[in-house]
Amino acid sequence: MNIVDGKEAVCRIEDFRVHYMTFDGPVKAVDGVNMEVYREETLGLVGESGCGKSTLGSALLKILPRTARMSGKVYLEGEDLMSKMEKEMQKLRGAKIAMIFQDPMTSLNPIMKVKDHFTEMIRTHKPEVSEEQALEMAARALEEVGISESRLNDYPFQFSGGMRQRMMIALSIVLRPALVIADEPTTSLDVIVQAQILQLMKEIQSHIRSSMILITHDLGVVAEMAHRIGVMYAGHLVELAPRDVIYYRPLHPYTVALLESVPNTDINDMDLDYIEGYPPSLLNIGEGCRFADRCPKVMKLCRDRTPPDVQIDEEHIVKCWLYADSFEEDEDNASG
Amino acid sequence: MPLVKVENLVKHFPVRMNFIKALFTRERKKVHAVNGVNFSIEEGETLGLVGESGSGKTTMGRLVLRLEEPTKGRIFFAGREITSLSAEEMRRLRREMQIIFQDPLASLNPYMRIGEAIRHPLVIHGIGENKRKQREMVLEMLERVNLRPAEEFYNRFPRQLSGGQRQRVVIARALITRPKFVVADEAVAMLDVSVRSQLLKLMVDLKREFNLTYLFITHDLATTKYICNRIAVMYLGRIVEEGSFRDIYTDPLHPYTKALISAVPEPDPKAMERKKKLIPEGEVPNPIDPPSGCPFHPRCPYVKEVCRTVPPELKEYSGDRKVACYLYD
Numbered sequence: 121m122n123i124v125d126g127k128e129a130v131c132r133i134e135d136f137r138v139h140y141m142t143f144d145g146p147v148k149a150v151d152g153v154n155m156e157v158y159r160e161e162t163l164g165l166v167g168e169s170g171c172g173k174s175t176l177g178s179a180l181l182k183i184l185p186r187t188a189r190m191s192g193k194v195y196l197e198g199e200d201l202m203s204k205m206e207k208e209m210q211k212l213r214g215a216k217i218a219m220i221f222q223d224p225m226t227s228l229n230p231i232m233k234v235k236d237h238f239t240e241m242i243r244t245h246k247p248e249v250s251e252e253q254a255l256e257m258a259a260r261a262l263e264e265v266g267i268s269e270s271r272l273n274d275y276p277f278q279f280s281g282g283m284r285q286r287m288m289i290a291l292s293i294v295l296r297p298a299l300v301i302a303d304e305p306t307t308s309l310d311v312i313v314q315a316q317i318l319q320l321m322k323e324i325q326s327h328i329r330s331s332m333i334l335i336t337h338d339l340g341v342v343a344e345m346a347h348r349i350g351v352m353y354a355g356h357l358v359e360l361a362p363r364d365v366i367y368y369r370p371l372h373p374y375t376v377a378l379l380e381s382v383p384n385t386d387i388n389d390m391d392l393d394y395i396e397g398y399p400p401s402l403l404n405i406g407e408g409c410r411f412a413d414r415c416p417k418v419m420k421l422c423r424d425r426t427p428p429d430v431q432i433d434e435e436h437i438v439k440c441w442l443y444a445d446s447f448e449e450d451e452d453n454a455s456g
Numbered sequence: 457m458p459l460v461k462v463e464n465l466v467k468h469f470p471v472r473m474n475f476i477k478a479l480f481t482r483e484r485k486k487v488h489a490v491n492g493v494n495f496s497i498e499e500g501e502t503l504g505l506v507g508e509s510g511s512g513k514t515t516m517g518r519l520v521l522r523l524e525e526p527t528k529g530r531i532f533f534a535g536r537e538i539t540s541l542s543a544e545e546m547r548r549l550r551r552e553m554q555i556i557f558q559d560p561l562a563s564l565n566p567y568m569r570i571g572e573a574i575r576h577p578l579v580i581h582g583i584g585e586n587k588r589k590q591r592e593m594v595l596e597m598l599e600r601v602n603l604r605p606a607e608e609f610y611n612r613f614p615r616q617l618s619g620g621q622r623q624r625v626v627i628a629r630a631l632i633t634r635p636k637f638v639v640a641d642e643a644v645a646m647l648d649v650s651v652r653s654q655l656l657k658l659m660v661d662l663k664r665e666f667n668l669t670y671l672f673i674t675h676d677l678a679t680t681k682y683i684c685n686r687i688a689v690m691y692l693g694r695i696v697e698e699g700s701f702r703d704i705y706t707d708p709l710h711p712y713t714k715a716l717i718s719a720v721p722e723p724d725p726k727a728m729e730r731k732k733k734l735i736p737e738g739e740v741p742n743p744i745d746p747p748s749g750c751p752f753h754p755r756c757p758y759v760k761e762v763c764r765t766v767p768p769e770l771k772e773y774s775g776d777r778k779v780a781c782y783l784y785d
Contacts, residue, residue, distance in 0.1 A: 310509055311675065311677075311720060311721075312508065312719045313739055315719035315733070337648065340723050343725045343728055367725055378649060378650060381649055381652075382649055384722050384723055384724060384727075385681065387681065387706060390681070392656060392660075393653065
């Protein structure tokens with residue numbers, strides 16, 4: 121296992137790529153991502169639709185469609201996931217790495233009772249656990265998320281949206297995985313229920329001491345939940361830093377522009393900024409910074425060469441040529 | 457005189473029941489979508505209608521345009537009661553009242569070139585003397601919503617456009633007849649942050665340019681700030697509070713509005729920590745069987761005896777502020 125700067129990395133991702141193969145060429149959904157997830161932290165992964173955040177999340181569980189080609193390395197508690205066969209992955213999913221999806225209705229089996237979801241999950245991974253013990257574990261997990269034990273005999277459709285998401289959370293944590301990936305867990309919920317669920321996720325996480333990757337498009341949600349935040353744009357991880365650095369001292373022009381375009385409820389801030397244009401198509405996309413066409417600070421170099429991951433300080437990484445000069449020697453290039 | 461006014465509007469939808477069951481039950485269940493709503497919108501004003509799913513905000517928007525027939529109540533447009541106008545009269549009137557829906561892909565015909573889609577209302581209402589004139593008007597409108605080069609966009613199909621561009625097409629189509637009043641039902645909700653702000657800005661600019669009056673329906677309080685003059689907060693088919701966005705944001709009165717404001721995630725960690733969290737337990741009750749009395753009473757921390765039995769009326773609190781809550785009697 122890795123210890124980085126006194127922090128223990130539960131998950132390490134190195135030069136990770138996911139390309140979807142199509143008849144017209146590869147769609148480079150995730151292209152060269154490096155990051156670590158520390159123990160007990162929540163890493164927020166934000167970006168707009170099509171930036172690759174969900175692809176990255178699903179890739180860690182290796183549940184992508186067959187057209188996806190993955191390369192690079194992913195280590196979970198020291199184990200190399202990319203070299204694992206499907207059979208071995210099945211043993212890890214749910215036990216060591218779990219996923220909470222956006223829409224619990226489509227990820228739960230509608231004709232299976234709640235208790236059967238739990239017993240199946242528990243007994244697949246731990247065949248030594250008896251039916252009764254599994255039910256006990258299920259009841260405890262439900263209690264942790266605020267659902268009464270008596271609902272074990274209900275079907276998923278008998279739950280409201282918020283309750284269903286609570287149940288999904290209970291199901292994902294019942295085996296105490298080291299890493300939970302939550303992919304837009306509150307996006308389909310109303311704002312008050314969303315606040316309830318976020319509060320619950322926070323409590324649960326500190327209670328079971330797992331790490332979490334929280335994938336969302338909502339910069340408000342990560343502001344509340346995440347310790348560190350990674351910002352994705354068009355398949356690149358463009359900035360990675362502790363939460364407050366992202367909000368108050370962002371460096372990448374995309375992060376800056378994105379933050380300015382998010383509506384807030386501060387009545388003294390009535391300016392509505394926006395980013396011109398649209399994200400690029402990732403089909404056959406070549407070298408260069410992918411934000412270049414919309415970037416107010418674009419330089420010639422940006423369009424020709426993909427920027428490196430520039431390490432600003434221990435915990436702050438920016439993928440941008442603007443900051444490369446103080447670290448590399450080609451200063452003429454960067455300021456040109 | 458307000459441009460749009462609704463009085464005591466009620467809409468109940470019957471709940472479908474299977475035939476055998478229906479034979480044996482006398483009581484017919486219904487969804488209480490809108491339960492006695494009053495509001496008015498002055499010319500040139502934007503009223504934001506804010507609420508969670510099931511609050512009745514979308515039904516409200518459809519009722520105002522009579523895309524849905526009200527169970528009870530009256531609707532006025534430009535001083536004229538339109539509640540009992542015939543279908544033909546309504547059709548003619550719709551030139552002046554348009555709607556923008558949430559999902560642009562669902563509101564555009566996939567086999568119709570977008571230029572033709574935008575031209576269609578002109579054909580229906582007989583605006584523009586011939587096809588060439590109409591085409592010119594469409595091109596001008598495409599330019600105006602920033603779909604350039606307009607000539608090129610005219611011949612494209614919806615699937616060849618991005619989500620933001622499609623919503624621009626829908627806006628262009630709604631405005632081509634030069635309406636006075638536009639209902640925007642979650643018009644920017646499906647778009648990504650950076651594109652959402654572009655569209656919001658466009659809607660604000662167009663409002664000024666075409667002298668529009670909007671009913672802006674949304675679940676997202678934060679977007680109302682940029683476009684609305686006044687906000688009405690809906691909960692289970694009733695307006696619980698109404699006021700300027702400034703008052704609603706800084707000093708919400710109704711316990712539900714307070715909860716709603718405190719639940720909005722802010723893109724600012726420090727502001728989030730400062731914010732008092734007043735998150736009520738539970739979820740919005742089923743509108744088939746809404747609670748008696750005040751619809752919010754089962755979740756309200758300040759509930760009194762009277763709240764359980766008699767629904768509070770929306771009363772003037774001060775100036776242009778109204779609230780439906782016994783705390784302020």
